[in-house]
Amino acid sequence: MKFITIDKKNWAKGIEKSRETYRLFGPVKDKNGSFIRDLENDMLPDMSCNDSVLSAKSVLFPQTEKILFTTLDESQKDHHIMKRVPGDSAKRAVLGIRPYDAKAIQLVKLNFDTDDYRDPYWCDAYEATTFVGVGINKPGPFDFSTAAGTGPFSETGLDVLMADLDNAYLAKVLTDKGGAFMTSCGFDTAADEKESQALFDILRKEAEKNISSRIDTDKLKDKTVLELHEAPFWDDIAFSCINCGTCTFVCPTCWCFDIQDEAKQKSASRFRNWDTCMSPLFTKHATGHNPRDSKTQRVRQRFMHKLKYFLDKYDQGIMCVGCGRCVKSCPVNIDIREVCKIMNSYEKKE
């Protein structure tokens, strides 16, 4: 494993250099919090800011993505034949991605990249992307990533994991992709492997110690779907919910989308937009029938999917990386930690 020390004085120059090869993404501070943005020329990622309001999933899976297009002009030979929007296979790198967001992308990959089906848009973007993460020295009060199977210095899904050492970054190159990015920046001051790893371990332990928030998921696996599905607590959990879908939009692991066609004059396009299981429209049939017509059904779906169905289907833990974004953003303070607690401890009364 290779470690590289990056003096912060050289950081900006190196990043600038990488632009020759990479299109860069990273957190940028805005007046309403920080956001993962396309870093245009001269823009630097804000590596020290609080967690971004939305996760980094949008780099691979934008909220609105044009996927197909065609012409309606019947004088053209190929009218009404949908064609794929030329993919952007140019290399890109996400700088400063949080370790749990990187893990989340691995969970999303389970959906977009399967043996039977490969989503070309997502997968092509994924393959073109290098994930350069930064460890979280001081996790916030909402971070329960350790309990969700990841952590402040988790390496899953990352190509490079960096540690912030005040004056310098210590970068652990995890994959060849990561190495290539470092090279493109011209970062080549190798650090001692053993010392560096020790430093990482200390930082990780220190950070993990800071995490006070946790959830228990140990009993979820053993409960039957029907038992949880029919449990009586859902109405109370759902009461305050306004079905806005904020939780799903801020969630790094939510992957649902909706397809929309738009046409003007002779040109037509097909888009995919993030969708949310909180919206009644999500499951509404063309007949007018809606199998998830009530708010309670929709709220239950979200938590059951994250904490039970996913767990059962993939055996890769829960579909939550413990970032705490939904806890912070929910307008009515529905807290997944509480819901998880209720589900995990639920015993059906005979």
Place this chain on the structure above:
Amino acid sequence: MGNLLEHMGIERDRIHFSWISSAEATKFVDVVKEISNKVRALGPNTKLVKDYN
């Protein structure tokens, strides 16, 4: 509605409401002419216009 759009920075003359009965052909013509002239004077609108490409 007009006030709100104007407040959003869209020229007032781009939106027009009029109450014209089916018997008021002349008024209809006058109103349409007036609006067309006003809008023509303003030039193409760039605000709240969707770019489809």
Place this chain on the structure above:
Amino acid sequence: MDVNLCVGCGACAEKCPGKFDDGYNANLKQRTAIYVEYPQAVPLKYAINPKVCLKLTKDKCGLCEEICPAKAIDYTQKEERITLDAGSIIFSPGFKPFDPSRFDNYQYTNFANVVTSMEFERILSATGPTMGHVVTFPKLPLNPKKKQDKLLVEKRKDPKKIAWFQCVGSRDINKCDNAYCSSVCCMYAVKEAMIAKEHAGGDLDCSIFFMDMRTPGKEFEKYYENAKEKHGIKFIRSRVHSVTEDAETHDLNIRYVDEKGGIIDDTFDMIVLSVGLEISKETRELAGKLGIELTPSGFCKTSSFEPVTSSRDGIYVSGVFNSPKDIPESVLDANAAASAAGDALSAARNTLTKAVEKIPEINVVGDRPKIGVFICDCGSNIKGVVDCAGVTEYARSLPYVEFADEAMYACSQDAQNKMVEYIKEKNLNRIVVAACTPKTHEPLFQETLTNAGLNKYLFEMTNIRNHNSWVHKNNPDIATQKAKDLVRMAVAKAALSEPLKEEKINVNDTVMVIGGGLAGMTAAKSLASQGYKTHLIEKKDKLGGEAHKLYKTAQGEDVQTHLDQLIREIETNENITVHCNTTLEAVDGFVGNFKSTLKTKDTAFELDYGIAVLATGAKALVPVEYEYGKDPRIITSLDLDKRFKEKDAGLAKLNSAVFIQCVGSRQPDRPYCSRVCCTHSVDNAIELKKRNPEMDVFILYRDIRTYGERELLYKKARELGVIFIRYDREHKPEVKLLNGKVLIALNDHVLNQPVEIEADLLTLATAIIPRRDERLANFFKVPLNDEGFFVEKHAKLGPAEFATSGVFVCGSGHYPKPVNEAITQGRAAASRALTLLAKKDNLFTSGTIASVDVMKCSQCGVCVAICPYSAPRFATEGRFAGKAEINAVLCKGCGLCVASCRSGAIHLRGFDTNQIFSQIFALGEVV
């Protein structure tokens, strides 16, 4: 002209060389020998003037026969005599405008810029000789041919000053024999001045020279005040003596005496003579033949209690021939005459009707649209400009179009027959016709669809004539392109059209009349005599209402005798149930299906009925001014009537009597004129004079409004020595009680001196005030105006009905009115109600009405609040209780609810959102 063949295309008139004066345009322009009477003529058929036609006069020309594509011209037609058997005759021959030619002082014939009000009316009209543009020398053509006219026309200008002279041919026995007031001229002069000002853009100076301003109609006084206060129209109380013309400019100079007695010279660009209404010599002769008795002025003699019945049995009259009147009164007269004629014939009803054969409707639901498009050439009307063959070819290329055909006249009988064949042969299930206006022709094509077994709403019409070939005459290419656009849009809409159902309306033929006054009793009597069960609801303990307080009518008939007789007739009529001491507690339902709770004393009962007539009347104001109530000598008009009725001998012993007019009327808090008080006071003044010719009788007035032949009473009063003193609103008379005397002080308008009158009797002509029954108005969802009178459906054309279907209005609850007018309106309301009752088994809703998508309805109630017809309401039962639903019977398809629904839950059938969008998108494709 064979009217069955003529399609009204107008090709003949385009080429016709014969010319004669266009009477419709007050002879201000010429029309061709083959012509339509006026643009809105129904049916729209051409006629030939045999006196002008070259073929008929000189056996030359014959162009129209050559041109007519419909082969409708027939020069051999002869006058025919038709004999009709009729049970009743309604005689409504109208009037002729007074011809001022014989007045030398106004020089109407000699001066270029003196016009009559009828001429001015046409000048103001967009379809008139100058297309609504007011110019001087209006009597000359726009482009005159004669040399001297050409010189004059060079001086033509937009007038800056126009004067109206009132009472030309009215209230005048010096220069003509028309002693009566024509009733309408004050109001039309104000209207003309307002419109002229509007057309001229505001800087036009309008002056109206008048004697009394007579605006006693509903909403008229406000209009007059507005004209004066807001629009700066000048009202000058003066009779202008004569007019002279400036030889050079042709401006008109006048000299008149103003109200203060000063002599004023002024110059105007134009003078409009407000000519009165006259019964023509021909009409008088015809009346003579019919054996109808006339008044000395030539109007039909009728009684106040049978105001539309002539002196000859079975002949009924209406309109100005009955007495000078405005549009709403004419409409009421006509309604009333119809009901009177119907009363006499009720036994024969439905004896001559034939049933129509019904063709079963093909079910097209679920079928792919197969659209048939028919492009009409309209002779050369469309084809002369638009490439109709090209449009037809284009139509064939449009989606869902199965068939397209071009027709010379799509509306002709053979084209209609072919359409039916094509529908059957090609299994067409949607039809588009591109022709003229749906306003006149849609019903015809819909009938054709019905005959072919298609639902009539599977039809779409687009206007490629009026909207296209006529207006783009000089740009045939663009017109053809536009025709294609229009056809494409119509096809796009038609593809989405669905068969719509017309619901049958069940009509309960029981009627409820609320208010047992003169109007209510008359309505009830008329309905009952036509065989309908009628319930008459009266709040008080006896029928008759305010009429009990009246002494006699303006025509001198004794009110009480007639009233008693009417009450007896009502009470003995077996079709009428009278409910006295009864109030209305609740109303539910809608046209044909009302249900009410009524309460008599303490017993409540329910009544089911189909029609309601509101005749709730009005009452006299109790004055709060002029020391009323402080002295027994100060009374109201009704008090005085009471003393007449009681044959109070003291009245003859009075030395002086004073009437004050407009007590509570025509003032800011009650801006309307109470209409009846001038005549009432004048009449009572005469009565006093009759009892004691030596008595000093004064009438203190603002304008004397003895409209129509009531003017004769005014004349008679003056002849008898009644003294009329005018005051204005700002300087009301002052009444003082001093040393046991009733003293009235005011300024004399002639002498411009203060005068003081001592009165033995002071009669206050109090305003008539409405009952402002908001509860009742709410029950039936009918509106009240600012003053509290009911607002009728249409001020001119619907004066006895409400916008709410099945509810009618009559009597003083609508507006103050004298006995004869109340009775006329009572009959008119009955007449309007009969139009519904008579269709009992044949009444259907329209198919184009609103409907609610319950899944989207948020039950916010905007539709319920906003609908002027109360069609939406919340469902009270069933699966969708609480959601809005539309009552098909009440819905007029106006779309207000559709536009106001935030949730987008309401759709207008036949004009659904997707149809409108499809049209817009169809248009947008080429943008």
Place this chain on the structure above:
Amino acid sequence: MDTCIQKIREIAFQLLDKKEVERVIGFSNGTIPMATSPITIASKQDTEKLVFNSTCGLNLANYIRQQKGKIAVIAKGCDSRNIVTHIIENQVKRDQIYIIGVPCKGMINKSKIKALFEDEILKFTEDGETLTVESSLKKEKLNKKDYLRDNCRLCQHRNPVIYDVLAGEPVEEQVLDTPYPDVEKIAALDADARWLHFQELTKNCIRCYACRNACPLCYCPTCFVDESGPQWVGKGQDKTDVNTFHFLRAFHCAGRCTDCGACAEACPMDINVRDFTRKLNKDAFDMFGWEAGLDQTKRPPLDAYSPDDPNDFIK
């Protein structure tokens, strides 16, 4: 506020105890600092869960529609005005709800407080007019007055306009000479600057529709943005579509909005969507002298036709 919550709990307890209502809708404590959550309770024991403080910024009128049986609801001034609007708009019947009115001194602006700290807030307490806020880095004592939400700062109806019982003494109403300084501030800009202001405002919108869903006025079964035939507005992140959503939604609230601030409160992106609705509120007031939710007998001006409507197009 402490005495007020005792009163609320007592009233709720009594109502449930005497079975006068089936449920009580109020606020409970949240799981994180500065958060409260709407809650419904059916048993009198649960009344202890009820809280009321200056973080209860959502509008409970949003929770009273389509409830079965009689329910009690806790209502601030603005909530009560929305209940009035609900009654007018046929969403609830007056006799179906028992209103526990709470005179309100304003709700706090959470994002303004968050902005004082670089890291996350760990603790928040409220004592009368003083707020104590703590993060891992520092502890601040704040004067509540300085951290009120904008709508509360400009509120002229702090006392409930309709209630069955009042849980506390009425508070003094603010009387403002310029009730719409925010609208005027935007209006003073030139057209392009105004346009930029709104572009910037909605830049981060993710179309989660929290503003709409938190709004008691937005109760249509199918919102126009969710409509697909016709599709009034595109559903993606196109800025025109985003703006169209916002201004049309605002327009649907014209003459009905009470400026309760729930929309802005709910927005996860901290967008002050009130910039749209406030302009319409001002217009409703200027043109019709109308403030929503004050009169149970009158429909909002845009629901009614009046011949003396001040709009010039009506003539």
